[in-house]
Structure formats: structure tokens, C-alpha cells
Amino acid sequence: MYNAEINKVIRNRKTVYPTEFLRQELSEKLVKEILINATYAPTHRMTQPWHFKVYRGKSKDTLCKIINKIDKKNHSEIKINKFIEKIRLSDTVVSIILTRDSKELVPEWEEIAAVSMAVQNMWLSCYVNNIGSYWSTPQLKDDYARQINLDINQRSLGFFFMGRYNHRETSKLRDDITQKVEWVKN
Numbered sequence: 001m002y003n004a005e006i007n008k009v010i011r012n013r014k015t016v017y018p019t020e021f022l023r024q025e026l027s028e029k030l031v032k033e034i035l036i037n038a039t040y041a042p043t044h045r046m047t048q049p050w051h052f053k054v055y056r057g058k059s060k061d062t063l064c065k066i067i068n069k070i071d072k073k074n075h076s077e078i079k080i081n082k083f084i085e086k087i088r089l090s091d092t093v094v095s096i097i098l099t100r101d102s103k104e105l106v107p108e109w110e111e112i113a114a115v116s117m118a119v120q121n122m123w124l125s126c127y128v129n130n131i132g133s134y135w136s137t138p139q140l141k142d143d144y145a146r147q148i149n150l151d152i153n154q155r156s157l158g159f160f161f162m163g164r165y166n167h168r169e170t171s172k173l174r175d176d177i178t179q180k181v182e183w184v185k186n
Ligand SMILES: Cc1cc2nc3c(=O)[nH]c(=O)nc-3n(C[C@H](O)[C@H](O)[C@H](O)COP(=O)(O)O)c2cc1C
Pocket: 013, 014, 015, 016, 134, 135, 136, 137, 138, 172
């Protein structure tokens, strides 16, 4: 028999923005479990291309300082301030980094796919633990990468914001599968 539990989790997972986060602390143990789940994502040739920088507690101030140093020529002050506000509203911000292996065993798109699957593992894990979360990919992620001197073989893929929230089921918009699936019969 088909297990309906997974339907519930996959279909109800959703983006929860930091404005909905409560001022409640997540334990480091819980955050660590979520990060462990991330690392169980599939990875072609076992390159395990993910790297996570975790900012919480005091180190959120460090992240704010890094973001504040970004050249205001490239991004409006409003955008930067909005981003800093998201950091402040979150319990934990995970910087998502792609690290390519030195031999570049597989094409970059496969590594981005693997990291994306790791993020989905985090997102689902957050959902079942009543943690709101969202993946943000602002343009300033590349300036952030420069500020922290990411290695040449690394690339910033954005930020994953996490925080407790008051859970409520909402309907999700998705096209009907008839528009997305073609059953090839012959
Ligand atoms: C790769 C990726 C990047 C995203 N970047 C952003 C972003 O920069 N800003 C934003 O508001 N949402 C971002 N999102 C979240 C999407 O907007 C969200 O997943 C979409 O609206 C569907 O909602 P759901 O996650 O609740 O199903 C991103 C999602 C993905 C998969």
C-alpha cells in the first residue's frame, strides 16, 4: 500500500518568511540534526559538494557586518537593510555553499542539483519539526562570497533562514499534473 505520510510532508512543506518567525530559540542539537539530514542527499560520484556556514546567536551579528560591508554601488541600501532585517528575525541562517571537488568529476549543474536536494532535505526536516524556513537567493550572495573570500572552487547558492513560527495549514498553488506530465503509452 502507498504510504500517505510522505504525501503530507512533501505537499505541505512551504516557504515561511522571517516576518512570521517567533522569538523562540532553536536548540543547536535540532539544527545539527537538520544539517545531518542535508548531508544525506544524493550525490553523483559521492563528491558531497555541500558546505554550510551556520550563523546563529552572536555570529548573526558577524553576518550582518559582512552584509553591511557589501559595496552599496551594486545593491541599494534598502535591499541590504531588508536582508539584514531577515537575519535579525531568524534564529539561524545557513549560508549554502557549493564546493567543487578538485578533479571536477561531474558537471557543475549536477553539483547544484545535489546541493538543492540537500536544501530540500533541510526544508522538509524543518517542516516536520514546526520550524519555518526559506531559501533566499539574492544577488548580493556573490558579494557576500567575495567578502568572506570563498575559495575559487566554491560558490554561494544563497541563504536558508530558519525560525519557529505558528504553524497553520495553507493551500499551495501548483499547476495540475496534466499540464506537467505526459504519459508515454506507445
Ligand atoms: C532555488 C530557489 C531559490 C529561491 N529564492 C528565493 C528568493 O530569493 N526569494 C524568495 O522570496 N523566495 C525564494 N525561493 C522560494 C520560492 O519563492 C518558493 O519556494 C515558491 O514561492 C513556492 O512556495 P513554497 O516553497 O511554499 O512551495 C526560492 C526557491 C528556490 C527553490
